[in-house]
Amino acid sequence: MTGIDFTQGWVNGWIITIVLINLLGCLWLLWWTRKRPEDPIKDGESMGHSFDGIEELNNPLPHWWLNLFYITIIFAFIYLTLYPGWGDAKGVLGWTSVSQWETEVEKAENRYDRLFEEYAQIPMEQLATNDEVIKTGQRLFGNNCAICHGSDARGNKGYPNLTDSDWLYGGSPEKIKETLNNGRSGMMPALxxxxxxxxxxxxxxxxxxxxxxxxxxxxxxxxxxxxxxxxxxxxxxxxxxxxxxxxxxxxxxxxxxxxxxxxxxxxxxxxxGKMPVFKDKLTPAKIHVLAAYVYSLSK
Ligand code: HEC
Ligand code: HEC
Known part of the structure; x- marks a missing residue:
C-alpha cells in the first residue's frame, strides 16, 4: 500500500470501533423504536399531529420488515468475519482481491499458453493467413508495439511503417522475428x-x-x-x-x-533509431505470433 499505512495499530482499532458503533447503533435504534405494550397510543390511531392535511398515524413497521433489518445486521457480522472486514483482519476464508485476481489471470494464461504453444508449431507464413491468429497478434501489438508504431502499425517520424513493403532490416518472417527478439539499433553517423x-x-x-x-x-x-x-x-x-x-x-x-x-x-x-529487445519481455511463442502478424500487414 502507498501513502498512509492503514495497518498501523491505532488506525486499525479506530476502524473496528467505528464499524462496531455503526452496527450496534442500528440494532439499538431498531430495539428502541420497537412496539411496546405500554404505548399510550393504539395501533392505527393518530399520533396527534398533522401537516398540510396529512395526519401521522401510529402504524408500526410490519414484523417481516423489521426482521429483514435484523437479518441484514446479522449478515453484516458474518460477512465481516468471513472476509477481510474487521480492520486489517484477514477474514476466516482467507480471501483477498489479489489472490482472486491472480487465480483468474492464471486460468486465462493456462488457456492462452496452450493456444500459443500450438501456434508456435505452425510456420509463420501459414499463421499469417489465420484470422484467429491475426486477432491475437493485433491484441499483442496493441499492448506492446502501438505506443511507438501506432495502433494501425503505420508508424510515425522515426518509427517505421510496418504495413508497407519497404523494410530497413528485411520483411521475411525470419528477419521480423530477429528484429523482435534482439531489437535493432540504426546508426547513421553525423557527417x-x-x-x-x-x-x-x-x-x-x-x-x-x-x-x-x-x-x-x-x-x-x-x-x-x-x-x-x-x-x-x-x-x-x-x-x-x-x-x-x-x-x-x-x-x-x-x-x-x-x-x-x-x-x-x-x-x-x-x-x-532504437527498436527495443523483446525476447526477455515476451515468450518465444508470442514473438512467433507477433512476427506472423507483422508479416501479414505488408501482404
Ligand atoms: C520504444 C519504441 C518501440 C517499440 C515499443 C517497438 N518498436 Fe519496433 N521499432 C522502433 C524503432 C525506432 C524502429 C526503427 C529502428 C531503426 O531506426 O533502426 C523499429 C523497428 C521495427 C521493425 C523493423 C522494421 C523494418 O523496416 O525493418 C519491426 C518489424 C518492428 N519494429 C516491430 C515491432 C513490434 C512487433 C513491436 C512490438 C512487439 C515493436 N516494434 C515495438 C521502435 C519501437
Ligand atoms: C555507417 C553507415 C551509414 C553511413 C556512412 C551513412 N548512412 Fe545514412 N543512414 C544509415 C542508417 C543505419 C540510417 C537509418 C537510421 C535509423 O534507423 O535511425 C540512415 C538514415 C539516413 C537517412 C534518413 C532516411 C529516411 O528515411 O528518413 C538519410 C537521408 C541518409 N541516411 C542519408 C545519408 C547520406 C547522404 C550519407 C552520406 C553523406 C549517409 N546517409 C551515410 C547508415 C549510414
Missing amino acids: GAALGEEGVKNVVAYVLSLSGRTGAGNAEAGKEKFNMMCAACHGPDAKGNHMLGAPNLTDNIWLYGGTEAIITETINGGRQ
Whole structure:
C-alpha cells in the first residue's frame, strides 16, 4: 500500500470501533423504536399531529420488515468475519482481491499458453493467413508495439511503417522475428563536419534527385561525395542495406522525412533509431505470433 499505512495499530482499532458503533447503533435504534405494550397510543390511531392535511398515524413497521433489518445486521457480522472486514483482519476464508485476481489471470494464461504453444508449431507464413491468429497478434501489438508504431502499425517520424513493403532490416518472417527478439539499433553517423556546409548542400541535392526532385546544391558534385561517404552503407545505387538497416533513399518513403530541411538535419546530426529487445519481455511463442502478424500487414 502507498501513502498512509492503514495497518498501523491505532488506525486499525479506530476502524473496528467505528464499524462496531455503526452496527450496534442500528440494532439499538431498531430495539428502541420497537412496539411496546405500554404505548399510550393504539395501533392505527393518530399520533396527534398533522401537516398540510396529512395526519401521522401510529402504524408500526410490519414484523417481516423489521426482521429483514435484523437479518441484514446479522449478515453484516458474518460477512465481516468471513472476509477481510474487521480492520486489517484477514477474514476466516482467507480471501483477498489479489489472490482472486491472480487465480483468474492464471486460468486465462493456462488457456492462452496452450493456444500459443500450438501456434508456435505452425510456420509463420501459414499463421499469417489465420484470422484467429491475426486477432491475437493485433491484441499483442496493441499492448506492446502501438505506443511507438501506432495502433494501425503505420508508424510515425522515426518509427517505421510496418504495413508497407519497404523494410530497413528485411520483411521475411525470419528477419521480423530477429528484429523482435534482439531489437535493432540504426546508426547513421553525423557527417555535417566531414562534408562541410557546401558538401552537405550538394549531397542533399543528390539525395533529392534520387526521388525525382531538385535542391539548392549541385547534385553532380553531391553524387561524388555520396559514393565516397555514403555508398558503403546505403549502397552504390542508394537502395539501402538490410544488414545495417540503412534505408533505401530512392523510393520516396522516409523514416524521418524527405524534405530538403529534414534530409539536411539527418546528414548534419545523424540518426540513431532504437527498436527495443523483446525476447526477455515476451515468450518465444508470442514473438512467433507477433512476427506472423507483422508479416501479414505488408501482404
Ligand atoms: C520504444 C519504441 C518501440 C517499440 C515499443 C517497438 N518498436 Fe519496433 N521499432 C522502433 C524503432 C525506432 C524502429 C526503427 C529502428 C531503426 O531506426 O533502426 C523499429 C523497428 C521495427 C521493425 C523493423 C522494421 C523494418 O523496416 O525493418 C519491426 C518489424 C518492428 N519494429 C516491430 C515491432 C513490434 C512487433 C513491436 C512490438 C512487439 C515493436 N516494434 C515495438 C521502435 C519501437
Ligand atoms: C555507417 C553507415 C551509414 C553511413 C556512412 C551513412 N548512412 Fe545514412 N543512414 C544509415 C542508417 C543505419 C540510417 C537509418 C537510421 C535509423 O534507423 O535511425 C540512415 C538514415 C539516413 C537517412 C534518413 C532516411 C529516411 O528515411 O528518413 C538519410 C537521408 C541518409 N541516411 C542519408 C545519408 C547520406 C547522404 C550519407 C552520406 C553523406 C549517409 N546517409 C551515410 C547508415 C549510414
